[in-house]
Amino acid sequence: MKFCALGLAGFAIVLSGIPASAHHSFAMFDAEKSLTLEGTIKEFQWTNPHSWIFLTVNNAQGKPEQWAIELGGPAALARQGWVATTLTPGMKVKTMIHPLRDGSNGGQYMAVMLPNGTQMGSAFAAPSADAGGAGPAR
Amino acid sequence: MVAIASKFKHAILAGGVVAGLVCAGGTLGPAQGAENTKVPDFAPDANTGWLAQDDEFIPPPSGPGPIRSDPAHPYVSFYKFPTNPRPSFRVADLTNPILQPWTRERLQKVNERSLSGKVVAIPKERCWPVGVPAFLLLPATPVYFLQTPREVWMIWMQDRQIRRVFLDVPHSANVKPSWYGESVGHYDGDALVVDTIAITTNTFVDNYQTPHTDQLHVTERIHMIDQGKTLEVNVHVEDPGAFTTPWNAIQHYRRVVDRGPLSEIVCAENNGDHFNHGLEPMPEASKPEF
Numbered sequence: 001m002k003f004c005a006l007g008l009a010g011f012a013i014v015l016s017g018i019p020a021s022a023h024h025s026f027a028m029f030d031a032e033k034s035l036t037l038e039g040t041i042k043e044f045q046w047t048n049p050h051s052w053i054f055l056t057v058n059n060a061q062g063k064p065e066q067w068a069i070e071l072g073g074p075a076a077l078a079r080q081g082w083v084a085t086t087l088t089p090g091m092k093v094k095t096m097i098h099p100l101r102d103g104s105n106g107g108q109y110m111a112v113m114l115p116n117g118t119q120m121g122s123a124f125a126a127p128s129a130d131a132g133g134a135g136p137a138r
Numbered sequence: 139m140v141a142i143a144s145k146f147k148h149a150i151l152a153g154g155v156v157a158g159l160v161c162a163g164g165t166l167g168p169a170q171g172a173e174n175t176k177v178p179d180f181a182p183d184a185n186t187g188w189l190a191q192d193d194e195f196i197p198p199p200s201g202p203g204p205i206r207s208d209p210a211h212p213y214v215s216f217y218k219f220p221t222n223p224r225p226s227f228r229v230a231d232l233t234n235p236i237l238q239p240w241t242r243e244r245l246q247k248v249n250e251r252s253l254s255g256k257v258v259a260i261p262k263e264r265c266w267p268v269g270v271p272a273f274l275l276l277p278a279t280p281v282y283f284l285q286t287p288r289e290v291w292m293i294w295m296q297d298r299q300i301r302r303v304f305l306d307v308p309h310s311a312n313v314k315p316s317w318y319g320e321s322v323g324h325y326d327g328d329a330l331v332v333d334t335i336a337i338t339t340n341t342f343v344d345n346y347q348t349p350h351t352d353q354l355h356v357t358e359r360i361h362m363i364d365q366g367k368t369l370e371v372n373v374h375v376e377d378p379g380a381f382t383t384p385w386n387a388i389q390h391y392r393r394v395v396d397r398g399p400l401s402e403i404v405c406a407e408n409n410g411d412h413f414n415h416g417l418e419p420m421p422e423a424s425k426p427e428f
Contacts, residue, residue, distance in 0.1 A: 023263060023278070023296065023405070023409075024259065024260075024263040025216040025217075025225055025227065025263075026216050026225055027216060027225040027226050027227050028257050028413070028415070031223035031224070031225075032224070045408055047408035048402075048403045048404050048405070048407045048408065049296065049297075049403055049404075049405050049407070049408070050408065052408065052412060068412045068413060070412070073403055075401055075403065100413060101255075102255070102415075104414065106412070106413045
């Protein structure tokens with residue numbers, strides 16, 4: 001499980017909107033970038049004020065790393081069709097995030113593609129031309 | 139058996155109080171004024187709430203006003219401009235003449251953290267009660283009103299932060315400082331006028347984290363404008379221990395009916411520092427406070 005793609009995704013903000021129950025400023029995220037991660041669900045926390053995905057992703061060297069992805073709270077997610085068991089440990093998914101500005105392994109949830117092809121959230125951004133290859137690109 | 143019966147009785151009483159408040163606020167409407175004139179109804183039904191339009195105060199038309207952002211580092215509010223891809227953290231304008239040297243110095247430290255690129259979490263984001271008048275700057279989810287003949291409650295949905303305003307009574311002779319202080323109020327025509335003192339110095343007056351002293355005294359005039367679509371709060375702040383002069387500020391709320399009724403969003407359920415940003419700690423009691 002690896003591969004990350006980078007693309008400009010300012011439009012994704014418009015598509016997804018800001019969670020109505022946003023609990024803090026999203027200034028920590030780079031909303032002008034999107035990052036696509038493929039990995040394995042380690043844990044999904046269906047909680048307030050934010051839900052969380054902890055995703056294991058292989059880096060460019062094939063070494064597994066943990067990513068923390070922040071989502072809205074259950075009420076906001078439920079309006080988008082989520083339930084507490086939408087993600088379960090061991091599930092292999094593709095997800096798109098706005099990455100943290102400080103470069104650490106985390107970001108703001110934008111979309112998730114489930115193993116059965118169901119897509120939650122906004123549309124996945126098209127990979128940019130320079131985003132080929134394995135490993136997170138920023 | 140007696141103890142059980144007593145507990146049951148208290149439960150019934152407590153339920154009755156809550157039911158009474160809900161009925162009074164949500165069904166029966168607010169009380170009539172002393173002259174039997176109709177007072178403003180901020181809660182005509184359980185779905186009506188009021189959504190803060192900004193997380194910093196609007197300056198008054200003239201005269202001393204609230205802390206705003208440093209013109210060299212304009213604040214782009216994530217809440218006011220949700221589609222702006224470049225929201226920013228706050229950098230306070232330290233040239234505001236209301237600041238005494240020590241308050242300016244405290245703000246300077248917050249500014250330094252913000253300018254360093256580190257995440258600056260404001261108290262409500264770490265589940266702390268925010269106090270008065272910073273309560274007016276809680277964004278994202280609505281404030282709901284419960285109006286009864288003796289009290290008005292203001293409830294921010296996101297973390298059930300609650301203010302209680304006791305109507306038509308004077309302040310207590312010896313009031314103990316608390317997170318929301320002691321608020322007394324009365325209706326004045328189309329407005330609810332609220333007077334608050336005894337706010338703990340653990341709070342700030344705004345989201346720039348402007349400090350205050352135990353002399354903080356806040357007066358709010360809450361009224362509807364724009365045919366009831368907007369709730370305006372005119373704020374007057376006095377604190378000779380922190381500010382060089384009294385100052386005024388304004389907040390606007392938009393009437394919303396599609397967010398209610400009040401639902402449960404508990405801040406402390408899972409508010410860990412999962413990104414390892416070195417955030418301020420959440421509330422934790424070191425000893426019982428019963």
